[in-house]
Every structure is written in structure tokens, then in C-alpha cells.
């Protein structure tokens with residue numbers, strides 16, 4: 001039986017690839033997609049998501065636009081990373097379809113109630129919709145099977161600021177609520193996403209495949225690769241969001257120990273940081289230091305089998 005998933009995205013170049021990976025993976029059944037502010041506004045993210053779905057003939061999947069702004073700070077987008085249109089400046093024609101009109105947070109609550117204990121939430125943008133859904137339905141942690149999110153970092157540091165990764169830094173209060181709720185969370189952060197870069201050689205391989213999804217990913221990623229080249233001087237771009245989807249497909253792609261995580265919301269220089277208690281890696285040796293250990297519920301991905309992840313991604317996009 002495939003895992004039932006709801007994607008929550010801010011589409012976004014790498015979100016687009018993550019969506020394509022999910023659609024091409026028989027291990028997952030995408031029930032619906034919600035969008036949030038982040039890389040672009042939530043409304044544009046919804047249109048971009050519809051563009052991706054229509055490109056590959058999957059307009060049967062409902063798309064709900066969600067939170068237009070973070071809970072407690074002004075909206076900030078990342079067009080300098082993803083292009084003015086959010087999809088690598090391709091300026092694809094408007095989609096034929098429309099967002100459903102339901103709020104993405106309501107969509108999460110409705111589907112969680114309809115499929116209690118079965119739905120995996122995969123979040124690849126700021127966590128505002130998930131935080132709103134927790135307020136709307138306090139029993140959500142019991143209704144959801146697990147949350148897999150792209151965001152944060154334990155050792156790597158930040159990309160939005162010295163210590164904040166973008167998805168957490170774009171709404172620290174929402175992230176704090178999501179990490180605090182008692183559901184199983186897997187944090188797929190920069191420690192692993194920056195350790196498995198998708199190279200230009202892989203990009204060329206993608207370009208040789210005539211399938212529509214491969215062609216779309218190839219076009220979207222051209223811009224993203226240039227960004228990585230310019231900013232990091234690296235031959236290759238991270239596939240942040242696709243790695244979160246890949247972990248839903250195959251959790252053995254990462255080593256992810258249970259660790260306590262707090263989101264910093266007040267730090268003068270560290271707002272949006274995921275404060276991971278790395279001392280807890282020693283908990284087996286000194287259990288007396290960690291009396292609350294049975295309440296830990298966040299797995300933090302610290303290592304990734306990059307080769308296996310990237311070949312899974314290429315294979316799923318081109319097959």
C-alpha cells in the first residue's frame with residue numbers, strides 16, 4: 001500500500017522537482033498539495049504547483065493555497081534564488097486549473113480526519129500551514145502518521161542568516177509550534193541536503209530524457225544550477241526538497257537519530273535557528289542526563305547516502 005501524503009510546498013525550483021519525484025514514485029499516493037508563502041507568495045506557489053501538475057498530466061490532484069504571510073514577521077520571498085516567477089524564470093503560461101478555494105491548513109485538517117493515522121505530511125516550505133492546522137485541530141498530532149520536513153540544520157549553520165535555514169527562518173513561530181507538537185517529525189536539513197549535490201552531468205542526463213517531467217525538471221534546474229555556481233562556486237545544486245520526499249520513499253537514505261530540537265524565536269542573531277541538542281547523541285552512555293528521553297519525537301537527519309539518493313532521483317525523473 002502506498003503511503004498517503006500531503007505535500008506542503010512553496011514552489012520554487014527544488015519544490016517543483018520534489019513534486020515530480022513524489023508523482024513518479026509508486027511508494028507514495030499524493031492526496032493533495034497545499035502551498036505557503038516562502039520562495040514566492042502562496043498564491044503564486046499554487047499557480048506554479050498547478051503548472052507542474054498540468055505539465056505532467058496530473059491535474060487530478062487538488063491544490064489549495066494557504067498562508068499568505070508568516071505568523072509574526074513580514075513576508076519575505078526568495079526570488080533571487082528561484083527567479084522572478086519562482087520557476088527559474090521560465091514564465092510558463094498560466095495554468096488552466098485553479099486552486100480549490102479551501103485554505104491549505106483546512107485541507108490538512110479535513111484529510112487527516114478522513115484518514116486518521118494514515119497521512120504523512122511532507123513540508124518543503126515554511127511551516128505556517130502546519131502551525132495553523134495544529135490550532136484548528138488540536139488532535140492533529142494523533143491523526144497524522146508523521147511529518148517529514150525540509151528545514152533547519154544541526155551542524156551546518158544557516159542559509160537565510162548565519163544560523164537560520166530559509167524554511168525555518170521564514171516563519172520561526174510556526175516552526176516552533178510544529179517541532180513542539182507531539183507527532184513524529186523527521187527533520188531533513190542542510191546537514192544532509194548540502195551533502196548531496198545534483199551535478200551538471202546529472203542535469204545533462206536529465207536533458208537527454210524526452211519525458212515531459214524530465215524536460216520540465218531540466219529547464220527549471222538550469223537556473224538553480226547557475227545560482228549555486230554563482231553563490232557557492234559549486235558544480236551542482238542541492239535538491240533540498242526532493243530529499244525530504246525521498247526520505248518518505250526510503251527512510252534508510254538518511255541516518256536520523258532522535259534528538260531534542262528547539263526553534264529559536266527570540267535570539268538577536270539566531271532567530272530561526274534549530275537548536276539541536278547534539279549532546280543527546282551520548283544519551284545511551286549517560287541516560288541519567290536525559291530524563292525526558294521518552295518524549296523525544298524528532299529525528300534529525302545527520303548523514304545521507306548521497307549516491308543512492310541522487311540515483312533514485314534521476315531514475316524516477318527519467319524512467
Ligand code: BDR
Nearest residue numbers: 012014015124166167240
Ligand atoms: C529551502 O528553502 C527554499 O528556498 C527551498 O525551496 C528549500 O525548501 C532550502 O533552505
Ligand code: CA
Nearest residue numbers: 012015124125
Ligand atoms: Ca521549498
